[in-house]
Amino acid sequence: VKATFDRLARIYRSLEFLAFGGDLERARFALLGRLSRCRSILVLGEGDGRCLQRLVRLAPQARIDCVELSAAMIAQASRRLAPPDRARVRFHWADARRAPLPGGEYDGIATLFFLDCFTPAEVESLVGRATDAAAPGALWLFADFTLPQRGWQRLRARAWLALLYGFFRLTTGLSARRLPPSEAILTAAGWRNCETCQFQAGLLTASLYRRPALIAGPEASP
Numbered sequence: 001v002k003a004t005f006d007r008l009a010r011i012y013r014s015l016e017f018l019a020f021g022g023d024l025e026r027a028r029f030a031l032l033g034r035l036s037r038c039r040s041i042l043v044l045g046e047g048d049g050r051c052l053q054r055l056v057r058l059a060p061q062a063r064i065d066c067v068e069l070s071a072a073m074i075a076q077a078s079r080r081l082a083p084p085d086r087a088r089v090r091f092h093w094a095d096a097r098r099a100p101l102p103g104g105e106y107d108g109i110a111t112l113f114f115l116d117c118f119t120p121a122e123v124e125s126l127v128g129r130a131t132d133a134a135a136p137g138a139l140w141l142f143a144d145f146t147l148p149q150r151g152w153q154r155l156r157a158r159a160w161l162a163l164l165y166g167f168f169r170l171t172t173g174l175s176a177r178r179l180p181p182s183e184a185i186l187t188a189a190g191w192r193n194c195e196t197c198q199f200q201a202g203l204l205t206a207s208l209y210r211r212p213a214l215i216a217g218p219e220a221s222p
C-alpha cells in the first residue's frame with residue numbers, strides 16, 4: 001500500500017501549528033529566498049502549497065515542477081496560486097521515487113519535510129535521481145526534522161520523532177520508522193553545505209546545499 005497524505009491535506013497546516021507554533025513555517029522559509037535567481041526549480045513533495053505560493057513570488061523567473069503523490073495536496077496547492085503565477089508551475093501527480101526527471105535541468109531543488117518520509121535506501125535513490133536532474137552549480141534547499149547530537153535536546157527530539165513517526169504511520173501508511181541520514185546522503189552525492197539554520201532546539205533544520213559547478217576530472221598524466 002502506498003503512503004498517502006490525502007487524509008491530512010486539509011488539516012496539515014493546523015496540526016503543525018498546534019505542535020510547533022510557527023517554527024515549521026520558519027524552517028521552510030528561512031532560506032527559501034536563496035532560490036530567488038533560479039530559473040528551473042524542482043520541488044519534491046510540495047504538500048499544501050504554502051511554500052510554493054511564496055516561491056513563485058521569490059523566484060519570479062523560475063518555472064517550477066512539483067512532484068507530489070497526494071492528489072488532495074495538489075488540489076490545495078493549486079488553489080493557492082493566482083493565474084499569472086500558476087502558468088509557471090507544473091504539477092506532476094506522481095511518486096517521486098519513480099517519476100521520470102529530465103537530465104541536468106534544474107538549478108534549484110527543494111525538499112522540505114519530505115526526505116524524512118523515506119528509508120535510508122529510498123533517500124539514497126531519490127537523492128541520486130534528483131542529482132542527475134540537477135544542473136552544475138545547482139542549489140538544493142533541504143529542511144527536515146533532525147536529531148541533535150547530545151543533551152536534553154536529543155532526548156526531546158527522540159520523543160517527538162517517536163510520536164511523529166507513529167502518527168504518520170497510522171494516518172498515512174508511511175513505511176519509514178526513523179530519520180534517514182539525509183544530509184550525509186546529500187554530502188556523499190557531492191552536494192556541499194553552504195548555510196544552516198536550526199529551530200526548536202535542533203529538532204528542525206533548514207540547510208542550503210550547492211553542487212559544485214565543475215567536477216574535477218582525473219589529473220592529467222605527466
Ligand SMILES: C[S@@+](CC[C@H](N)C(=O)[O-])C[C@H]1O[C@@H](n2cnc3c(N)ncnc32)[C@H](O)[C@@H]1O
Nearest residue numbers: 005045046047067068069070073095096112113
Ligand atoms: C510531510 S509532508 C511535507 C509537505 C511540505 N513539503 C511541507 O513542507 O510541509 C510530505 C509530502 O510529500 C508527499 N509525498 C510523500 N511521499 C511521496 C512520494 N513518494 N512522491 C511524491 N510525494 C510524496 C506527501 O503527499 C506530502 O505532501
